[in-house]
Amino acid sequence: MNLTIIIPFLDEDSSLKKLLDSLIHSKEKIFEIIIINTGTHDLKNLVDHKYFSSFKINIQNRPNLFPGQARNEGILLVKSEFVGFLDSKTIPKKNWVTESLSKLEQNYQFVFGKYTINESEWFPKILRACTNGLKATDCLPGSVTSKRLLERVNGFNKTTRAGEDIEFFTKLKMLDISTYSHSEPLISYTGLPRNLFLALKKWYRYSFENSKINILSNQKFLYGLISLISFLYFLYSWNYLFTGNQWNQSTFFIPHLNTTVWGLLLASYFSFRSIILPLKNKEKISFIFPLNFIFIGIVGILIDLIKMPGRLVGMLNFFINRS
Numbered sequence: 001m002n003l004t005i006i007i008p009f010l011d012e013d014s015s016l017k018k019l020l021d022s023l024i025h026s027k028e029k030i031f032e033i034i035i036i037n038t039g040t041h042d043l044k045n046l047v048d049h050k051y052f053s054s055f056k057i058n059i060q061n062r063p064n065l066f067p068g069q070a071r072n073e074g075i076l077l078v079k080s081e082f083v084g085f086l087d088s089k090t091i092p093k094k095n096w097v098t099e100s101l102s103k104l105e106q107n108y109q110f111v112f113g114k115y116t117i118n119e120s121e122w123f124p125k126i127l128r129a130c131t132n133g134l135k136a137t138d139c140l141p142g143s144v145t146s147k148r149l150l151e152r153v154n155g156f157n158k159t160t161r162a163g164e165d166i167e168f169f170t171k172l173k174m175l176d177i178s179t180y181s182h183s184e185p186l187i188s189y190t191g192l193p194r195n196l197f198l199a200l201k202k203w204y205r206y207s208f209e210n211s212k213i214n215i216l217s218n219q220k221f222l223y224g225l226i227s228l229i230s231f232l233y234f235l236y237s238w239n240y241l242f243t244g245n246q247w248n249q250s251t252f253f254i255p256h257l258n259t260t261v262w263g264l265l266l267a268s269y270f271s272f273r274s275i276i277l278p279l280k281n282k283e284k285i286s287f288i289f290p291l292n293f294i295f296i297g298i299v300g301i302l303i304d305l306i307k308m309p310g311r312l313v314g315m316l317n318f319f320i321n322r323s
Helices: 013-029 049-054 067-077 096-105 122-130 147-152 164-174 196-211 215-236 238-242 257-280 292-322
Strands: 003-009 030-037 057-061 082-085 090-092 110-117 137-146 187-189
Touching: 003 013, 003 067, 003 096, 013 030, 013 049, 013 090, 013 096, 030 067, 057 067, 067 147, 067 164, 082 096, 082 147, 090 137, 096 110, 096 137, 122 257, 122 292, 137 147, 137 164, 137 187, 196 292, 215 257, 257 292
Parallel strands: 003 030, 003 082, 030 057, 110 187
Antiparallel strands: 082 137, 090 187, 110 137
């Protein structure tokens, strides 16, 4: 069982070298590596010649393609039965190819990639803690399947910069495709933004891209928002509804109600963002405490706020699609 690996790539030749180095151990099972270069650099002049002696490498320059469209271009060039996907900022373990192909031999139709975030700098670690933590998560990079299945599902959404993987996984579920999820991560990701500006820019852009296709999560967000607004209105009206116009003379009167409620809500939200969610996502306690939880909470809240416009657009798309 030989595998063709498709790698969408954008202007970072140093990370490509690390990725190709990590595949050397599996070269006997790799039929071809197809790199779809969506950036401005000509990778044919940047990839070291030693890799061409280890692999059959096909570099296609396709400027300005979105990731889904780049993968679709790669699928058209595949000559082997099986296809694997990696991204330029992902590094597979030595046993990734053999482990994934073995699951296809067991008659699974699609094998998910599974990654953890591996960062060494302080700010990317803060981002890791307030997003995915150290939890191993199923993902598209590192996934392996057959070319026939990819043709059956018509590949990936080519009109969005982000979220095409979510839509693709939803399509697999709808078609009742048999899938396998590794028990341990076989992919390491090292591509988190290096500063706050780049992080907020990324999540702001991605929130709008996801709003085009991620209808289910926007529906849940809508219901959650309506529930929260209803709850706050009820609390805000408590003294008016239950004191019978006696206000502070009534047994049911609660002083400083609004201040207390908003203070508790904000404190709960900050605690959830800074401590509870990172621990749930298996972030190290030694990294969260004694002080990093403050920065984790602040950055997490800023990310939530920057995603709000995209979420609102997503709700609008939800109503349009429903109508």
